[in-house]
Amino acid sequence: MNEEKFQKAIFAGGCFWCMVKPFDTQPGIKAVVSGYTGGHTVNPTYEEVCSDKTGHTEAVQITFDPELMSYEDLVEIYWRQTDPTDASGQFADKGSSYRPVIFYDNEEQRQVAESSKLALQNSGRFKKMIVTSIEPAESFYPAETYHQDFYKKNPAHYSGYSKGSGRIRFIEKKWKDK
Known part of the structure; x- marks a missing residue:
């Protein structure tokens, strides 16, 4: 397998448990890793991140084959997993x-994300402003093993x-028509 063809995407959309399955089940996805990014603490733990003192947010890092799944398509999947009008968190x-x-990992990803955000704002799907941040990717720290593939390991808990x-x-x- 040619590792050089793979790219990475990082999305934060609330609890990372709920952000894995929608991407993991798509063609062209090599891996979806739950973890932490965007903060100042090196190798944070779940407890540290939940304390809101590390600056990190729960996120997923997706390794994908852009020939089978475009970054544009990943961003569209992302929007359909989140409430992009709530900057204070997601759902509960x-x-x-x-x-x-x-x-974003590079200028192309930034442009795709910005264009997609503007298109979503202009679509009228949401009455409130789209407040999802678009920020440069920083160090990504994989979460503890028990958080990885949670929807597979604990399907009843995940579903509930x-x-x-x-x-x-x-x-x-919000997305019944998609």
């Missing part, structure tokens, strides 16, 4: 560690959390 999870962010947090209901309401 509030605080800076749950803020919505698209972390996805529904109980309000995420599923929101997605069904």
Whole structure:
């Protein structure tokens, strides 16, 4: 396998447990890793990130084959997993560690993210402003092993959390036509 053809994308959209499956199940995805990024603490733990003192947010790092899955398509999948109008967190999870962010790896990704955000704002799908941040990618720290592939390891807990947090209901309401 030619490793050089793969690219990375990093998205923060609230609880990282809920951000893995929508990407992991797509063609061209090599890996989706839950982790922490955007802060100042080196190798933070889950407890440290949840304290809101590290500056990090929960995120997923996606390794993808751009010949099979474009970055543009990944950004579109991202929008359909989040409430882009809530800068204080996502659904039941509030605080800076749950803020919505698209972390870009290069100028092309930044331009794609900015254009997509503007298109979503202009679409009229949301009455409020789209407040998702678009920021340069920084060091990404994989989360503890028990957080990885949570939807596979703990399907009942994952399903209950996805529904109980309000995420599923929101997605069904806002994106039923997609």
